[in-house]
Amino acid sequence: MIVFSSIDPKLSFAELLEVERREFATHQEIDFREYKKQRLAFLDTQKNPNAKTLYDFVKSNQPKIGVFAGSFNPFHKGHYNVLKKAEKLFDKVIIAFGKNPEKNDRSWPVPKTIANRQLTEYHGLLTDHIESFGYDVTVIRGLRNSTDFQYEQNQYRYIQELKPDIRIINIFCDKEFEHISSSGIRTLEKYNKHQSYLLD
Numbered sequence: 001m002i003v004f005s006s007i008d009p010k011l012s013f014a015e016l017l018e019v020e021r022r023e024f025a026t027h028q029e030i031d032f033r034e035y036k037k038q039r040l041a042f043l044d045t046q047k048n049p050n051a052k053t054l055y056d057f058v059k060s061n062q063p064k065i066g067v068f069a070g071s072f073n074p075f076h077k078g079h080y081n082v083l084k085k086a087e088k089l090f091d092k093v094i095i096a097f098g099k100n101p102e103k104n105d106r107s108w109p110v111p112k113t114i115a116n117r118q119l120t121e122y123h124g125l126l127t128d129h130i131e132s133f134g135y136d137v138t139v140i141r142g143l144r145n146s147t148d149f150q151y152e153q154n155q156y157r158y159i160q161e162l163k164p165d166i167r168i169i170n171i172f173c174d175k176e177f178e179h180i181s182s183s184g185i186r187t188l189e190k191y192n193k194h195q196s197y198l199l200d
Contacts, residue, residue, distance in 0.1 A: 001038070002027055002030065002035070002038045002039070002042075004023060004038075004039065004042045005019075005023070006046065007019070007043070007046045007048060007050050007051045007054060008050065009048035009049065009050050010050075011050055013053065016050055016053060016054050016057070017057070019054070020054060020057065020058065020061075021091075023039070024063060024091060024092070025091075025092075028092055028116060028117050028118060029115075029116055029117060029118050029119075030118065031118060031133075032063065032065060032092070032133075032135055033133075033134060033135065036058060036059075039058050040055060040058055040059060043055040043058065062135065062136060063090075063091035063092055064089070064090045064091045064092075064138070065090060065091065065092045065093075065094065065135070065136070065137045065138070066086050066089070066090040066092070066093045066094070066137065066138050066139070066140045066169075067093070067094045067096050067129075067130065067133075067137045067138070067139050067140060068082070068083055068086055068093050068094070068095050068096065068140040068142070069096040069098055069122075069126055069129075069139055069140070069141065070096075070097070070098065070141075070142065071097070071098055071099070071182065072095070072097050072182065073107065073108055073182050073186070074108030074111075074182055074185060074186075074198060075095070075097075075108070075110065075111055075114065075199065076180055076182060076185055076197050076198055076199065077177060077180060077197055077198070077199060078142070078144065078173045078177035078178070078180035078181075078197075079142060080111075080113065080114070080199055081173045081174055081177045082140070082142035082143075082171045082172075082173050083095070083114070085171050086140045086171055089169075090138070090140075092118070093117065093140065094117070094118045094119075094120060094133075094137070095114060095117050095118070095119050095120070096119075096120045096121070096122060096126075096129060097119065097120070097121045097122075098121075098122050098123075098126060098129070099121075099122070099123045111198070111199035111200060112199075112200055113199040113200055114199070125162065126139070126159065127159055127162045127163040127166065130163065130166065131163070137167075138167040138168070138169060139159075139166060139167065139168040139169070140168075140169055140171060141168060141169070141170050141171070142170075142171055142172075142173060143170050143171065143172045143173070144172070144173055144177070144178040144179075144180075144181070145178055149170065152170055156168055180197050184197075185197050185198070
C-alpha cells in the first residue's frame with residue numbers, strides 16, 4: 001500500500017503537476033499500472049477540487065517510461081552512468097535484467113545504489129518482456145564505443161522484425177567509463193582488482 005500526501009486545495013495547476021511529478025518519482029520501484037491504480041484510488045478519497053483536477057490528469061497521463069535492458073553481470077559504474085543520463089530523458093527508467101544464453105548466469109547482487117528503482121528479470125526475448133508491461137515503453141541500450149554500436153544495430157534489426165513498433169534509443173557512456181565491461185570485471189575479480197568498478 002502506497003502512502004500519499006494529502007492534496008492542498010490552494011495549489012495552482014502548475015503546482016499540482018509538480019506534486020504529481022514528485023509523487024511519481026518517490027515511488028519509482030512500483031510498476032506504473034499499480035502506481036496509477038493506487039494513486040487514482042487515493043485521489044478519489046480527497047474532497048477538494050484540486051484532487052479532482054489531479055485525478056483527471058493522472059487518469060489520462062502516460063509518463064515517458066524507459067526500460068534499460070541488459071545482462072548486467074554485474075551492474076557497474078558504466079551502466080550507472082548510462083542510467084543517470086536516461087533518467088534525465090524519462091520520467092521513469094525500469095532496469096531489466098536479462099538472461100543471455102550466450103553468457104553466464106547473473107551471479108552478482110543488485111547494488112544498493114539502484115535498489116529504489118523498478119527492477120525486473122526476463123529469460124526469453126526482450127520483445128516479449130516489453131509487451132508484458134502492458135503500456136508504452138522505450139528500450140534503452142547503453143553503448144561504450146563504435147563496436148557496441150555495430151552490435152546493437154544488428155540486434156535492432158532482429159528486434160524490429162519481431163516487434164515493428166518498438167522504440168529503442170542508444171546512449172553512450174562518458175569517456176571515463178567506456179573501457180568498463182562486465183566481462184572485464186569478472187576477470188579482474190579473480191585477482192581481487194575489480195572493486196573500483198562496482199557500485200555500492
